[in-house]
Amino acid sequence: xxxxxxxxxxxxxxxANRLRTALTMLGIVIGIASVVLMLxxxxxxxxxxxxxxxxxxxxxxxxxxxxxxxxxxxSRSGAAPSLTVADADALNxxxxxxxxxxxxxxxxxxxxxxxxxxxxxxGVTPAMFRIRNWKVEQGSMFTDDDVRAASRMVVVGQKVxxxxxxxxxxxxxxxxxxNVAFQIVGVLQGEGRQLDGGDLxxxxxxPITAARAYMVRGPFPDNVHYIAAQxxxxxVLADAVEDMKETLRDRHRIKLDDxxxxxxxxxxxxxxxxxxxxxxxxALLGVIGGISxxxxxxxxxxxxxxxxxxxxxxxxxRMAIGAKPRDILLxxxxxxxxxxxxGAAVGIAIAAGGAMAISAAADFDVRVGLNAVxxxxxxxxxxxxxxxxxxxxxxxxxxxVDCLRHE
Amino acid sequence: xxxxxxxxxxxxKSYVSGSVETPVLFGVDLRVERGDFIAxxxxxxxxxxxxxxxxxxxxxxxxxxxxxxxADTRSLSRPQLAEIRxxxxxxxxxxxxxxxxxxxxxxxxxxxxxxxxxxARALDKAKQELERVGLGELGKxxxxxxxxxxxxxxxxxxxxxxxxxxxxxxxxxGNLDTHTSDDIMRGLQKLNAxxxxxxxxxxxxxxxxxxxxxxxxxxxxxxxxDGPAAEGLRQLAASHEQLLSGSPA
Numbered sequence: 001x002x003x004x005x006x007x008x009x010x011x012x013x014x015x016a017n018r019l020r021t022a023l024t025m026l027g028i029v030i031g032i033a034s035v036v037l038m039l040x041x042x043x044x045x046x047x048x049x050x051x052x053x054x055x056x057x058x059x060x061x062x063x064x065x066x067x068x069x070x071x072x073x074x075s076r077s078g079a080a081p082s083l084t085v086a087d088a089d090a091l092n093x094x095x096x097x098x099x100x101x102x103x104x105x106x107x108x109x110x111x112x113x114x115x116x117x118x119x120x121x122x123g124v125t126p127a128m129f130r131i132r133n134w135k136v137e138q139g140s141m142f143t144d145d146d147v148r149a150a151s152r153m154v155v156v157g158q159k160v161x162x163x164x165x166x167x168x169x170x171x172x173x174x175x176x177x178x179n180v181a182f183q184i185v186g187v188l189q190g191e192g193r194q195l196d197g198g199d200l201x202x203x204x205x206x207p208i209t210a211a212r213a214y215m216v217r218g219p220f221p222d223n224v225h226y227i228a229a230q231x232x233x234x235x236v237l238a239d240a241v242e243d244m245k246e247t248l249r250d251r252h253r254i255k256l257d258d259x260x261x262x263x264x265x266x267x268x269x270x271x272x273x274x275x276x277x278x279x280x281x282x283a284l285l286g287v288i289g290g291i292s293x294x295x296x297x298x299x300x301x302x303x304x305x306x307x308x309x310x311x312x313x314x315x316x317x318r319m320a321i322g323a324k325p326r327d328i329l330l331x332x333x334x335x336x337x338x339x340x341x342x343g344a345a346v347g348i349a350i351a352a353g354g355a356m357a358i359s360a361a362a363d364f365d366v367r368v369g370l371n372a373v374x375x376x377x378x379x380x381x382x383x384x385x386x387x388x389x390x391x392x393x394x395x396x397x398x399x400x401v402d403c404l405r406h407e
Numbered sequence: 408x409x410x411x412x413x414x415x416x417x418x419x420k421s422y423v424s425g426s427v428e429t430p431v432l433f434g435v436d437l438r439v440e441r442g443d444f445i446a447x448x449x450x451x452x453x454x455x456x457x458x459x460x461x462x463x464x465x466x467x468x469x470x471x472x473x474x475x476x477x478a479d480t481r482s483l484s485r486p487q488l489a490e491i492r493x494x495x496x497x498x499x500x501x502x503x504x505x506x507x508x509x510x511x512x513x514x515x516x517x518x519x520x521x522x523x524x525x526x527a528r529a530l531d532k533a534k535q536e537l538e539r540v541g542l543g544e545l546g547k548x549x550x551x552x553x554x555x556x557x558x559x560x561x562x563x564x565x566x567x568x569x570x571x572x573x574x575x576x577x578x579x580x581g582n583l584d585t586h587t588s589d590d591i592m593r594g595l596q597k598l599n600a601x602x603x604x605x606x607x608x609x610x611x612x613x614x615x616x617x618x619x620x621x622x623x624x625x626x627x628x629x630x631x632x633d634g635p636a637a638e639g640l641r642q643l644a645a646s647h648e649q650l651l652s653g654s655p656a
Contacts (some may be wrong), residue, residue: 002520106504318517320504321493322518324486324489332499400466401465404504
């Protein structure tokens with residue numbers, strides 16, 4: 001008997017018992033929806049983390065002033081500026097680091113024309129652009145000469161450029177920061193929230209020297225708010241962290257048993273943690289999906305056994321007119337698989353809907369990929385074959401004479 | 408010499424249920440030549456249904472020999488038996504045994520589908536066969552939408568669709584009124600006469616058995632009579648009269 005014919009009969013049999021078929025499929029639907037959503041979330045997270053890491057720059061370590069307890073309180077009160085430009089220079093010379101860049105930051109008033117807002121402004125050096133892998137869409141970055149001269153130049157993100165100079169060329173125009181006019185020399189490429197909290201399109205970047213001269217005025221002319229450092233490679237990152245700690249403790253003359261007066265934040269571990277959390281969520285979905293598939297499969301086995309009993313006479317008729325045991329086996333097996341695949345189709349649709357809902361709610365691009373669909377169909381077929389086999393074989397082993405006597 | 412279509416020798420059959428063995432057939436011999444029209448009669452419990460199931464390869468004998476169309480059925484596997492049923496035998500049952508979920512034409516085509524005939528060709532052939540039994544217009548209906556007589560004609564069309572040499576009819580008129588029964592029997596007789604199809608018919612009604620040429624009467628698992636139908640039925644009627652008049656047989 002041709003497979004096509006068997007499929008036709010499977011569909012007919014499903015249609016004859018619509019409600020029962022729908023209830024039977026439910027477990028498979030939930031299972032497949034979970035599995036597909038899990039795969040979609042997993043893939044999205046991988047993409048997200050990869051992009052994040054590219055934007056953060058790879059192998060990034062941030063150094064912030066202040067230790068865990070007392071030292072931190074001291075530094076927060078401004079009494080002990082524990083990081084300096086000289087620290088950054090010293091770190092820059094470490095062989096395990098590709099570079100280290102100091103930075104100042106603060107929240108300041110921006111204004112151009114009638115438009116005003118308050119934004120975080122970073123005072124940085126060209127080294128920071130290199131480490132963070134920042135690129136300009138238009139114009140250029142400021143140079144080391146600009147830093148030395150404390151030039152009033154600013155590179156802004158796209159949103160900032162749009163806010164102050166909507167549909168105009170922002171290059172060459174002036175943005176007032178704390179009432180000092182800074183000329184826009186470049187517009188930063190890219191957008192999107194990053195793991196360290198900033199959004200590329202909302203960046204306002206000035207030379208660190210200009211930030212010190214016009215915004216962050218204080219009693220300590222050498223202090224910095226953070227240092228961004230980049231390890232040479234992933235392999236030496238742990239060594240680099242140790243080197244940095246040692247160098248800074250040495251420079252800050254911290255005694256052996258005293259706590260650090262700075263904090264290191266390894267962005268790779270930060271991303272890894274984020275990755276672990278999402279992997280955990282995905283794994284949970286996977287477990288739910290797996291359990292649902294098993295439960296759904298048992299449901300299918302149960303219904304198939306009922307169906308075999310109900311249709312015993314039909315099996316007898318089919319055998320009498322020439323159905324071989326294999327034909328009967330195939331008929332029930334295909335029916336189980338078709339139920340599973342139909343359930344999978346519904347499950348995939350639900351997962352796609354869920355992915356869209358998550359995308360809309362969480363500003364997170366979750367998509368159901370082709371590979372997830374293929375995996376789901378393979379899973380569903382496997383469940384159908386596995387749980388349909390026993391009832392189908394039972395049907396195929398019935399004796400025609402017994403079946404025909406069955407009422 | 409060509410082999411008989413059906414050749415049964417000393418066939419026995421017992422049903423085992425737990426430790427209890429219930430013998431039903433005690434050594435039945437039966438030869439049916441091609442083109443014969445034979446009625447098997449007997450009261451319930453006489454073993455006629457069991458014999459029918461064995462003849463139809465739906466069940467296997469406990470002992471003895473059964474050659475169908477020259478093939479020793481005792482040595483065949485289940486798939487091989489299915490193939491024999493498919494090619495050699497057309498079944499007509501008392502309760503019609505059509506599949507309710509399928510349309511009439513699909514019911515008729517099913518033996519061909521199992522024989523591996525492509526669907527379109529099988530449906531074509533089924534349509535022809537339905538026309539032959541006078542139901543060409545009803546192919547799209549489901550069995551429930553037909554009368555009993557129509558359903559039995561569909562069943563006959565299904566039995567014939569694969570051009571088998573043998574029709575096994577188990578009480579084919581048991582669920583039908585007299586008028587419809589006569590129609591069905593006339594149809595079977597015509598098949599026998601015009602297409603040379605061998606017919607083995609199980610019945611307990613002498614009126615139905617009278618359509619056949621040869622009669623086999625079974626009693627308690629043994630052949631009581633095997634001969635011309637007319638003579639057999641006369642004997643049967645006589646024994647009934649004796650029974651009614653109270654004198655010993």
